[in-house]
Amino acid sequence: MKKKLVLCVGDSLSLPREEVSYYDTWFYKLQTTVQEYDFASSFRRALTSYRINYENPRDYLENYCPDILILHVGIVDCAPRYLPTHSMRKKLIDRLPTWLKNRVWKLVKQNGRRIVYCDVTPERYERNIQNFVKRAVDIGVQKIFLLGICQPGHLMYDRNPEIVSQVNIYNSVLKKIAAESNNCQFLNSIIEGCDEYYLSDGYHLSKIGNQVVYESICRAINE
Numbered sequence: 718m719k720k721k722l723v724l725c726v727g728d729s730l731s732l733p734r735e736e737v738s739y740y741d742t743w744f745y746k747l748q749t750t751v752q753e754y755d756f757a758s759s760f761r762r763a764l765t766s767y768r769i770n771y772e773n774p775r776d777y778l779e780n781y782c783p784d785i786l787i788l789h790v791g792i793v794d795c796a797p798r799y800l801p802t803h804s805m806r807k808k809l810i811d812r813l814p815t816w817l818k819n820r821v822w823k824l825v826k827q828n829g830r831r832i833v834y835c836d837v838t839p840e841r842y843e844r845n846i847q848n849f850v851k852r853a854v855d856i857g858v859q860k861i862f863l864l865g866i867c868q869p870g871h872l873m874y875d876r877n878p879e880i881v882s883q884v885n886i887y888n889s890v891l892k893k894i895a896a897e898s899n900n901c902q903f904l905n906s907i908i909e910g911c912d913e914y915y916l917s918d919g920y921h922l923s924k925i926g927n928q929v930v931y932e933s934i935c936r937a938i939n940e
Contacts, residue, residue, distance in 0.1 A: 720755045721859075723747075723938070724783035728764040728793055730867070730922055737916070741924045743931035751938060757781055765793045765837055766845035770852075778852055786853050787934065788846075789864035791891070792920065794837035795883040797830035804834075830877050843890045850898060861898070862937060863891045864930075865905035870912040873919025881910075906933040 725731065725744055733739040748756035759777050761768070769777040769790065778786070799822075800807040810821050837845065846863070853861055866884045873880060888905065895903035907914055907929055914926035922930065 720753065721784035722781065723751075723754045723756045723785040723787065724778070724781045725756065725758045725760070725787045725789075726764075726769060726777050727758075727760050727787075727789035727864075729760070729762040730792070730920070731758070731760045731789060732762070734916070734921060737922065737924055737927065741927055743922075743927045743934065746927070746931040747934060747938075751935060754785070754938075757783070763793050764790050766790050766842050766849070767794075767837055770845050770848050774852075778849070779856055782856055783858055785860045785862070785938070786858050787862045787864065788849065791842070791866035791887050792884070794842050795835055795839075795866065795880075795887040797832045797877055797879045797883060798834040798836070799825050799828070799830055801834045802836050830879065832879055832883060835883065839886050839890055842887055843894070846890065846894050850894060850901060854898075854900065859900060861901045862904050862934065863895050863901060864934075865891060865903060865907075867907040867914070867920070867922075867926075867930075868910040870910045870915040870919040872912065872915070872917065874910065876919070902937065904933060904937050906930040 725747075731742065731744055733742055739745055744756070744758055744760075759781070800810075810818055810825070813821060850861060865888045868884055869877075869880050892903045895901040907926065912919070914923060914929060915921060916923050
């Protein structure tokens with residue numbers, strides 16, 4: 718008998734890295750231990766709520782027609798930045814000769830990362846997630862898990878202090894959307910910024926962090 722399909726969509730937090738092998742990722746653990754489902758993934762680096770709706774959107778949903786959806790996007794959307802990612806200023810700076818580019822970036826960084834330069838505003842994030850959830854419901858997805866944006870470790874907080882307030886704001890958006898939909902559930906896997914959950918950048922998941930996320934998803938999907 719055909720198994721139900723679980724589609725996992727997310728950014729680089731779900732991908733293997735030099736310090737974390739594929740076999741230590743939460744996705745690998747999930748698909749090898751939860752035998753009653755088939756699993757598929759659509760993970761991309763720097764994935765945002767905008768991209769899953771407007772840049773080859775079917776690659777993140779309709780082409781799979783899943784029964785269950787696990788969505789984990791938000792940190793790229795909300796992170797304060799030195800300059801807007803797609804701004805002309807940033808593009809011009811990056812085109813400069815290396816010696817000059819480094820000097821200009823040194824000056825830019827003196828102003829710190831700013832919330833106004835985040836990739837996706839909270840209002841747009843809400844519309845994007847609502848649209849993605851609607852698309853999922855329209856194709857018959859039975860259950861949608863909205864994974865909360867993980868609270869960062871101290872190493873990331875030290876470099877980007879306003880990230881914590883941003884994570885809280887964007888997670889409140891996910892909670893609101895989940896509360897408004899009968900087949901949505903907000904799932905906050907990491908609510909404390911414990912350094913052992915992360916690699917040296919303070920945000921990408923370590924082996925322990927992947928285990929924590931895996932266990933929380935496993936409990937939820939089996940309820």
